[in-house]
Amino acid sequence: xxxxxxRSPRPSETHDRAANQARLLVEVxxxxxxxxxxxxxxxxxxVLQGLYRAAxxxxxxxxxxxxxxxxxLDLGQAWAAAPADRLLRAAGDEAALGVVxxxxxxxxxxxxxxxxxxxxxxxxxxxxxxxxxxxxxxxxVEHVQVQRWTRVPAVLALLVVAIWGVAGLFxxxxxxxxxxxxxxxxxxxxxxPNKCGDLFFHTQPQDNPWVDxxxxxxxxxxxxxxxNRSDCCADRAVPLxxxxxxxxxxxxxxARRDSEFSVWKADFPKQKARYVRFRxxxxxxxxxxxxxxx
Numbered sequence: 001x002x003x004x005x006x007r008s009p010r011p012s013e014t015h016d017r018a019a020n021q022a023r024l025l026v027e028v029x030x031x032x033x034x035x036x037x038x039x040x041x042x043x044x045x046x047v048l049q050g051l052y053r054a055a056x057x058x059x060x061x062x063x064x065x066x067x068x069x070x071x072x073l074d075l076g077q078a079w080a081a082a083p084a085d086r087l088l089r090a091a092g093d094e095a096a097l098g099v100v101x102x103x104x105x106x107x108x109x110x111x112x113x114x115x116x117x118x119x120x121x122x123x124x125x126x127x128x129x130x131x132x133x134x135x136x137x138x139x140x141v142e143h144v145q146v147q148r149w150t151r152v153p154a155v156l157a158l159l160v161v162a163i164w165g166v167a168g169l170f171x172x173x174x175x176x177x178x179x180x181x182x183x184x185x186x187x188x189x190x191x192x193p194n195k196c197g198d199l200f201f202h203t204q205p206q207d208n209p210w211v212d213x214x215x216x217x218x219x220x221x222x223x224x225x226x227x228n229r230s231d232c233c234a235d236r237a238v239p240l241x242x243x244x245x246x247x248x249x250x251x252x253x254x255a256r257r258d259s260e261f262s263v264w265k266a267d268f269p270k271q272k273a274r275y276v277r278f279r280x281x282x283x284x285x286x287x288x289x290x291x292x293x294x
Contacts, residue, residue, distance in 0.1 A: 012065060021055075033124075048120045049104065099122045176215070213291065222269065224254075227288060227291070230262065
């Protein structure tokens with residue numbers, strides 16, 4: 001625990017405010033990308049470029065202040081102070097980093113309307129990767145805390161399991177039992193029965209992979225339970241976002257998991273939905289052992 005806490009950013013109001021500002025901007029960008037109601041005419045990529053530009057600045061501020069550096073004055077200064085390998089890792093490769101640098105650093109305010117959807121997609125992956133890495137030290141502390149809790153006497157664990165079992169009777173049926181779903185891509189080596197063990201789907205490595213369940217009709221949904229791949233690679237499924245939709249077009253986020261898990265259970269206020277989607281907002285591969293939707 002001491003080692004994990006030693007790697008955490010130095011606590012300061014500036015770090016926390018900068019990190020929270022970056023998260024807020026990314027969430028606003030998501031709502032622009034996936035609006036619940038129609039938006040006025042205009043260039044959404046240009047709007048998103050401004051949001052992601054500000055989010056990258058605050059994410060870099062949080063990281064650099066957390067490491068004891070002074071707060072950079074602007075995005076150009078923050079970018080120049082960031083380690084090159086750090087930026088490259090967030091972008092994925094040199095080509096993607098070049099696109100991000102062009103769209104967020106080199107492009108003037110007057111050129112924002114030239115921003116394309118593909119450039120914005122790469123900017124989104126980049127800033128979400130920055131935020132993911134920013135929380136790495138915190139996740140390490142949480143992981144140690146979880147390990148401590150697993151050492152609680154077995155009788156308490158059995159009691160918790162018993163309570164969950166009784167509670168399960170009141171949670172309703174599994175709406176995803178038929179497993180009618182589609183995925184953002186398909187890993188061909190896992191398409192045959194039992195080809196990949198207990199996995200029931202496996203995407204290609206890609207940006208923003210997802211699996212989308214069709215419940216057959218609009219139904220009230222209030223809980224999701226995801227069983228992660230058990231034989232390896234559990235980290236591929238984080239961060240993980242659960243979203244619901246009536247028409248498979250407009251999505252509302254209902255839950256998010258930012259730490260590694262074997263089974264994730266998330267309750268949320270009832271939402272009427274026909275479709276439930278699980279999405280990993282970064283460049284990764286997605287695969288689960290099981291999904292329950294209630």
